[in-house]
Amino acid sequence: MNRQNPLRTHKVCSGTFALLALLVCLFALPEAAEAGKTVRLALQWYPQTQFAGYYMAKEKGIYAEHGLDVEILHGDADSNSLQRVASGKADFGTAFLSAALEQRSRDIPLVNIAQIVQRSALMLVVRKDTGIKTIKDLNGARIGTWGNKFQLQPEALFRREHLRVRFVRQSPSLELFMRGGLDATLAMWYNEYHRLVAYGLNPDEMTPFFFSDLDLNQPEDGIYCLAATLESSPQTAAAMVQASVKGWEYAFAHPEETVDTLLDIMKQQKVRANRTHQRWMLARMQDIIAVEGRSRINTRLSPDDFANTWKALLQTEVITTDISYNDFYREPGQ
Structure with missing residues (x-):
């Protein structure tokens, strides 16, 4: 009678399980860019807890865990984050939806890869x-x-x-x-x-x-990049979004540490800061990002918010061109 060698069977089964375990681990890993990928993120205003998620993602090594070496470009009253992206001075930028649509109408191929803020403040x-x-x-x-x-x-x-x-x-x-x-x-x-x-x-x-x-809910801060950036390195864009979301989750879960961190950054940049005000700002950012008390942050740009914003800008001649939702909003990895 032909019997299987139990040792051989054990080795085959062990090898199969090891392969399955490896595949599970690979699929469970967060989206990562190529190791140490250097990118520049332009913010549209001075350092403050309005941007806490991005600063905490950098400070806590979350960007690094996703393969990103992120340089944050601070904004001010005269800089334009989207123009920095358009000119190649930044790879990604945060901006109001209305501002991005206005720039897109000027044939600047910007795409929204994550709508972080869901309700206009x-x-x-x-x-x-x-x-x-x-x-x-x-x-x-x-x-x-x-x-x-x-x-x-x-x-x-x-x-x-x-x-x-x-x-x-x-x-x-x-x-x-x-x-x-x-x-x-x-x-x-x-x-x-x-x-x-x-x-x-x-x-x-x-x-x-x-x-x-x-009837003008035109949500503010989203993350934008050029279409060419997304197409050439979708893993980098996906890593930017995933790590930024984790940064926001960390900021909301650790408000006092986050406020302390931002106060230090603001002091270094010579930006006047007040602890009570920064606490208020962080709490209100949670209200407009994690809307309706949701535990998970939604980064999808609502088709309704897009359509209403585009129509309002078109009807009032702020923009004059047709813009497709599917061309404008591009979820990395999809």
Whole structure:
């Protein structure tokens, strides 16, 4: 009778299990770029907890675990993160959806590879003592702004409502608004709104108009790169997204450590910082990133948010070209 050698059978089975285990491990590993891949990430504003996920991904070695050596390019009032990407000075950049669509309409082949912020935090704030109660009351108003790159969303609103306003560049201190030199000011819920409260304005002394409540939910910070960058190195793009998400998850799970880390970075960059304000900012970022208390961060750009933003910009002639969702939003690895 022909019997199998039990030792041989054991070796075959062991080899099979080892191969299966290896395959499982390979599929379980996070997406990784080629080891030590150096990339530059341009942020659109000064260091603060608005960008905590990216800074923590770098500081905690999360980018390195995904094969990335990331250089973070700090932003300021005059730099443009998307222009840095377009010119090749950065490989990836964060930006508002509206700003990216405006750049794409100029034939700059930008693609969204992750929509980190899911709900717009942009708002208009007026003082109640001005008598302004509705958006229509802003006709002829002087509106405080941080510059042209942040005006696309309000321009869409005012054109839609057929209102004439005057945009006035103001400093981050909001002093012009506080002294009554402006009728309204643009503000981010996680930033300037809290500054106004810290300066002594009570919430019941202000009327906020959230753009998300005005059918203009144009979510802010997404991650962008050139289409050529994605196509030439999809693993790098996927690693950037996955590591950045883990950075945000770490930041939300360790808020005090995150605030301490950002305060140190801000001090090094000579950016004025306040612990209470940075705590507020981080908590509000969690509200607009992990919307509705979701435990997992969704990085997919909503087709509805894309369509509504594109239509609003098109109807108000901020952009003049057709843009396809499937060409604009490109999930790495898909």
